[in-house]
Amino acid sequence: MRTARVTLADVAAMAKVDRAVVSRVVNDDPTLNIRPETRQRVLAAIKELGYRPNVTARSLRTARAHMFGLFIPDFANPVYAEIIKGAEAAAAALGCVLVTGSATGAGLGGYMDLLGPGRIDGLLLAGSGEDTGLIEQLHRAAVPWIMLNRRSPAVDRYVILDDERAARLAVGHLVGLGHRRIAHLAGPSGADTAQRRFAGYSAAMREAGLPDGPIAAADYTPAGGAAAMGSLLADPHPPTAVFVANVASAIGAMERVREEGLEIPRQMSIVAVHDLDLASYLAPPLTTVRMPLEELGRRGVSLLNGLEPDDSVEEILAGPMALITRASTAPPPED
Amino acid sequence: MRTARVTLADVAAMAKVDRAVVSRVVNDDPTLNIRPETRQRVLAAIKELGYRPNVTARSLRTARAHMFGLFIPDFANPVYAEIIKGAEAAAAALGCVLVTGSATGAGLGGYMDLLGPGRIDGLLLAGSGEDTGLIEQLHRAAVPWIMLNRRSPAVDRYVILDDERAARLAVGHLVGLGHRRIAHLAGPSGADTAQRRFAGYSAAMREAGLPDGPIAAADYTPAGGAAAMGSLLADPHPPTAVFVANVASAIGAMERVREEGLEIPRQMSIVAVHDLDLASYLAPPLTTVRMPLEELGRRGVSLLNGLEPDDSVEEILAGPMALITRASTAPPPED
DNA sequence: CCACGCAGGTCAATCGTTTGATCCGGATTG
DNA sequence: CAATCCGGATCAAACGATTGACCTGCGTGG
Incomplete structure (x- = not known):
């Protein structure tokens, strides 16, 4: 069980093909046809060996992480729970994952290290203060990012609610x-x-x-x-x-x-x-x-996808909004 | 601004040294002394060019991601907010980041793809159901993981509260x-x-x-x-x-x-x-x-650090616990 | 004066994929 | 029959860092 992890090369060896073939089978690469029987051999070897691609190596090569980040100031605030939900859903629909972290003060600063091409494809910042140092860092990181539900004069990339x-x-x-x-x-x-x-x-x-x-x-x-x-x-x-x-x-x-x-x-x-x-x-x-908080998260990720680091986004989300009438409102006293 | 990202090689070229030197300066590698003036030249070049190491490449080489994951079933539940807080703090103390995601049903399944050596160093699962398929996947992922606040017969790696x-x-x-x-x-x-x-x-x-x-x-x-x-x-x-x-x-x-x-x-x-x-x-x-929910998160990360994928952990956390007396309790009616 | 050690660097293999360029042999075409 | 094409597969160069092995020159001890 403590055996070294199985790589593309192992699979290739077992299936008697080149690593390139394995890679193309794994990714359904459309630029090259693989003979069905070859494909089967490869798939069999993959299953046999329990091969799982190394995401890090892939990211290094492709400069795509298939991962978005969402940073929020306070996990105890249920408002963010809904935003997260929407963002995760949107990411999943794109075949990506969404990771969430705290944006509090030093927190996000620490996270900045994990940024960069290949490590994360885009960042959503929800309701965080306008730490200009942070914004500076974000620009340098060469990663697309958008502020959620917060507009500030210094930033031309946000989605806010109405x-x-x-x-x-x-x-x-x-x-x-x-x-x-x-x-x-x-x-x-x-x-x-x-x-x-x-x-x-x-x-x-x-x-x-x-x-x-x-x-x-x-x-x-x-x-x-x-x-x-x-x-x-x-x-x-x-x-x-x-x-x-x-x-x-x-x-x-x-x-x-x-x-x-x-x-x-x-x-x-x-x-x-x-x-x-x-x-x-x-x-x-x-x-x-x-x-529409969930929609806000969803929209954020959608916009992030395909956004260039320097593009600007300025949007007021026109999602559904509703008054939920409960027992705390009634006609005024007659007096 | 859309220039290609600056790499170790660029810094090395500007400082007239080998890439190895730059790497060693960046990481404070103790196995090799660098002459102070050389170090200064390198640091100057780094600042000048705005160099930031590519985390993905580093991870590929070192098989260390400096990133832990925490998966929870429900962001709207404030119990998890405290656990997250502790886990983030512990990760920060280790020079790592903590990312959080939803462990709901298909959710975590999707995340499994981001696992593996170098992408994430360990996983904390808080209060998730005992999806045996998931546990199977976790074992295959060759990543250390621990369940938080949930013990199940099928799993010999958990930290629970008392x-x-x-x-x-x-x-x-x-x-x-x-x-x-x-x-x-x-x-x-x-x-x-x-x-x-x-x-x-x-x-x-x-x-x-x-x-x-x-x-x-x-x-x-x-x-x-x-x-x-x-x-x-x-x-x-x-x-x-x-x-x-x-x-x-x-x-x-x-x-x-x-x-x-x-x-x-x-x-x-x-x-x-x-x-x-x-x-x-x-x-x-x-x-x-x-x-001690925060402590639970903290302890989880601490244990994860340095844990081998096959090690088992069975711990009942003996943290501080306190009765917070408010107005909902009083002596019984005299009757 | 020679061997040796050490400080301070350089070299190059390696991590595991992806992907354009190349190759090969058989079918097609004029 | 020669020239061409193309399906199917291989080759090898990246991606950007880390790190053990090697190198070089200088000072020192015997």
């Missing part, structure tokens, strides 16, 4: 229920997703003929959401509904609302972005906007 | 609070983690001089947890506390308890395994047992 539309959908829902004082619990102003959600909120309010409600910025975390909700509730004339920029904030916000003795949704309606499983386990189950 | 001890800790906590009718909401009988948690529960009850409470098996999901909790509550003489095999089940169980009009923890105490962030967002925040 956060504005998501916000409109959420606000539209609240307006439809009869709310008029609708607040926005925003994400961190540094995040472009937060900016777009805010822009969508504003636009939707304007279109509905309503004034912007109170805005409180949080940081996409439960603690931040709680604090921000606190400041919204401190208003003498508090909103009857709030559009929250993400589910994590919403968790904190809901907690705070309950602490203030208000009932959701009777006295406060809440809707948030991203339809995570988690949302349905909350009390009450949270109304959300479902965004 | 689920029995976790169960004892949880049950001990309930006993300490004064509970005597303590139920167990178990995981699927097919999962060995569930079996061990059950065993720990039984042992702890016995040691406390208490009879086994009612047992209801679920499937580690909220829906299953809710159903199982329903059957526990149907008992004419229901328990005052329940040890739940995982947090997902606990979510459903808590929901069901509330639906029955019972108050947590006043009328029903609940404690579950795995201290996920999520636990603290539940209402009420859930008491849990924190297990």
Whole structure:
């Protein structure tokens, strides 16, 4: 069992042919016909010896790795789980594999070493900060790469979701229920997703003929959401509904609302972005906007495939988006 | 910018030395001294040309990839996020990278192609089912591999957590609070983690001089947890506390308890395994047992490093474990 | 003064494939 | 019958690094 690994040459020897023939059989090389009986001999030898091509050698020769990479900031965030799913599916469809890693600070720096022709065919960076040093490195690596769900002025290669539309959908829902004082619990102003959600909120309010409600910025975390909700509730004339920029904030916000003795949704309606499983386990189950996260991952890999390292990609993904109505939203109190 | 990639030979040419020298400088090869001024010339050339070694070629030659793989069944489960974190840290400490992928059904099968000497130095499989075909493939791949947190009779290479001890800790906590009718909401009988948690529960009850409470098996999901909790509550003489095999089940169980009009923890105490962030967002925040998940990932990589493909590993990880007391447990009602 | 050791390099085989160029013999064509 | 073609297979040069073996000149000990 500890025998040296079997190579192309071993197979060739057993089948009494040249290595080239074996290679062509293995790869179904169309430029050269192999006589059926020869092919059979080769296949038999392959099976007999349990030959498996050495991917490294192949990659070295062809400069193709059949492997894409996806780097994310936080595996604990279920948003990324969906993106990964889509990306893996797309890679599989291309006959490639997708590997995932953490993009946190030094993390991705370490990964840079595994880049280069043949080792990985392209990189997807999801929601990572704009470390300019990193971007510099990426350019030098001569590998195609795309940012997912994050647009920054410094980068002309991204695929983002239509956060504005998501916000409109959420606000539209609240307006439809009869709310008029609708607040926005925003994400961190540094995040472009937060900016777009805010822009969508504003636009939707304007279109509905309503004034912007109170805005409180949080940081996409439960603690931040709680604090921000606190400041919204401190208003003498508090909103009857709030559009929250993400589910994590919403968790904190809901907690705070309950602490203030208000009932959701009777006295406060809440809707948030991203339809995570988690949302349905909350009390009450949270109304959300479902965004095409899986599609985002899929699209990312598709674009990566065949992309040149210097090509630019700028796309707002127009995938299906849906409001998932649960128990956290209702018409406003009659008062 | 679209120039061909710079190789060792280019650097050698510019520095007027042999490729071998460049290689030795790059790798700090201790077997051969390089005169300081020569080294400087080489380093200068490297910087000047922006040389980066081709990892694929290196791997082909050395049969070392400096890359480990970790395959998990579900990225949406935060348990794995912690394992990944530990594994990445351990890999980084070894100067290697860790890549992660889905082990679902066909998924891992697809990945098998990327295996082999030089492409990946070892594989960690977390909580994947026991697909014997897969195990067969793994043996053939001549790559070291270890199962994490899953023991199966067919495999003599695993690292698992001490689920029995976790169960004892949880049950001990309930006993300490004064509970005597303590139920167990178990995981699927097919999962060995569930079996061990059950065993720990039984042992702890016995040691406390208490009879086994009612047992209801679920499937580690909220829906299953809710159903199982329903059957526990149907008992004419229901328990005052329940040890739940995982947090997902606990979510459903808590929901069901509330639906029955019972108050947590006043009328029903609940404690579950795995201290996920999520636990603290539940209402009420859930008491849990924190297990050394990060350590599990770390240990997995450490063991993988230097492991021969045929070596066996059988280890129960004795890492730190702690009961995180939150608001879901309290003394039983006086009645 | 010769042999030897050593510091500092060079040489070239090797890792396992892929793939264009080449070769060979039999069938086809004019 | 000679010139050509073509199916089927072989040859050998890459791909880019690593590394043991060898080489060269200088200083040293006997």
